Amino acid sequence: MQPKTRPIQRFAQAVSKCSAEAAVYGKCIVADYNSVHRDKCAKEFMKLKDCYLAASKGAK
Amino acid sequence: MRPNVCRACRPPQPLKQLFLTPPSPSARRSYAVNAPGGTIFQVFNRRTKWLQKERSAFNVEQSRQADYLKDEVAIRLCERLLDVKRHFPRVLDLGANSCNIARALTRPNPDPDPANPTSPPIADKITELICADSSGSLLYRDADLPFNTSTPMKITRHVLTDEETVPFEAGSFDMVMSSLSLHWINDLPGVLTQINHLLKPDCPFIGAMLGGDTLFELRTSLQLAEQERKGGISPHMSPLADVRDVGGLLQRAGFKMLTVDIDDIIVDYPDTFALMQDLQAMGENNAILGREMGAISRDVLLANEAIYRELHGNEDGSIPATFRIIYMIGWRESDDQAKPLPRGSGEINLKDFLEQK
Numbered sequence: 001m002q003p004k005t006r007p008i009q010r011f012a013q014a015v016s017k018c019s020a021e022a023a024v025y026g027k028c029i030v031a032d033y034n035s036v037h038r039d040k041c042a043k044e045f046m047k048l049k050d051c052y053l054a055a056s057k058g059a060k
Numbered sequence: 061m062r063p064n065v066c067r068a069c070r071p072p073q074p075l076k077q078l079f080l081t082p083p084s085p086s087a088r089r090s091y092a093v094n095a096p097g098g099t100i101f102q103v104f105n106r107r108t109k110w111l112q113k114e115r116s117a118f119n120v121e122q123s124r125q126a127d128y129l130k131d132e133v134a135i136r137l138c139e140r141l142l143d144v145k146r147h148f149p150r151v152l153d154l155g156a157n158s159c160n161i162a163r164a165l166t167r168p169n170p171d172p173d174p175a176n177p178t179s180p181p182i183a184d185k186i187t188e189l190i191c192a193d194s195s196g197s198l199l200y201r202d203a204d205l206p207f208n209t210s211t212p213m214k215i216t217r218h219v220l221t222d223e224e225t226v227p228f229e230a231g232s233f234d235m236v237m238s239s240l241s242l243h244w245i246n247d248l249p250g251v252l253t254q255i256n257h258l259l260k261p262d263c264p265f266i267g268a269m270l271g272g273d274t275l276f277e278l279r280t281s282l283q284l285a286e287q288e289r290k291g292g293i294s295p296h297m298s299p300l301a302d303v304r305d306v307g308g309l310l311q312r313a314g315f316k317m318l319t320v321d322i323d324d325i326i327v328d329y330p331d332t333f334a335l336m337q338d339l340q341a342m343g344e345n346n347a348i349l350g351r352e353m354g355a356i357s358r359d360v361l362l363a364n365e366a367i368y369r370e371l372h373g374n375e376d377g378s379i380p381a382t383f384r385i386i387y388m389i390g391w392r393e394s395d396d397q398a399k400p401l402p403r404g405s406g407e408i409n410l411k412d413f414l415e416q417k
Binding site for chain 1: 284287288289290291331333334336337358362363365367370371
């Protein structure tokens with residue numbers, strides 16, 4: 001029997017397809033990480049999340 | 061009826077006698093006593109930790125795969141024994157996990173030396189090893205493997221109710237070892253004092269624990285991710301002892317001739333999810349009392365992956381995770397031990413001596 005894929009592995013796989021968006025979001029945070037506040041990089045995060053959602057849909 | 065009950069539970073001998081006969085040190089039951097009035101600070105949920113260890117042992121294959129860190133530290137810890145020219149009849153491994161120390165001790169040829177092509181396993185120095193851990197499943201996970209019988213060393217497994225109260229006779233061990241489990245102890249001073257009492261005079265305690273900057277990459281990136289996504293942070297990483305603290309702790313527990321040193325092991329992972337899965341398989345997940353219950357939200361995980369990679373990532377696309385291991389050696393006090401000379405008894409000025417050269 002093939003072992004079941006854990007949800008976290010599917011999640012990791014989908015996220016790995018969005019490295020460009022992740023880099024943009026990461027740079028936005030790291031640029032000034034001493035004053036991070038809520039939704040500081042909301043726009044970049046939403047782009048990353050959209051990419052992840054699209055990738056996870058494609059995987060199914 | 062009440063007074064009768066009270067009389068019955070009084071000690072049989074008169075109280076005066078209790079104070080007049082001082083108990084011999086070896087027969088005395090010793091408890092680890094904190095300073096009066098001091099409270100033991102509860103940081104970790106011991107039951108959660110037990111559950112996590114049991115769960116990790118449930119998946120035998122994955123748990124064995126994630127043993128690389130514990131095996132490596134156990135090997136490095138046991139190498140320290142090569143310097144002690146002595147035979148140990150009875151040794152305790154406190155917080156044994158899956159008996160990683162036993163495995164390291166029975167490893168063939170532990171001392172590769174060109175002059176001496178085959179060295180005997182370190183286990184030859186030990187007659188009996190008692191592996192004690194609170195998680196029975198993890199302890200007995202490898203009970204059928206060949207290393208259990210490959211050397212004459214007798215391996216006994218002992219399931220503890222709790223690692224914070226050690227149920228062994230005082231002064232009954234020739235050495236106590238502990239590898240990668242002391243960092244989950246709430247009352248570290250108390251446990252170290254108990255270990256000190258377990259030892260015979262002039263016998264060593266050799267331990268390794270995670271400390272200092274362990275997993276600082278994950279700590280910082282999770283904090284940033286939670287701060288940005290949720291506007292606040294919750295503890296995801298244990299507070300850990302620092303090298304400075306360990307020296308003080310050992311001294312406070314009554315150990316002599318201390319040696320404390322550190323070692324950084326950096327492991328590269330493909331992504332943060334692999335790191336977290338491995339931590340889970342090691343049974344090293346978060347067990348802080350004040351932690352947020354339930355899984356970390358996907359948004360935070362997503363943000364964490366991006367920030368970790370940006371802040372700490374390697375050029376080849378992998379991510380590093382630092383494990384800082386603190387090794388400690390302390391000896392139970394004994395009269396025939398080498399002791400420092402009294403203060404002010406030096407006759408040679410060190411400055412003059414060094415300038416002569």
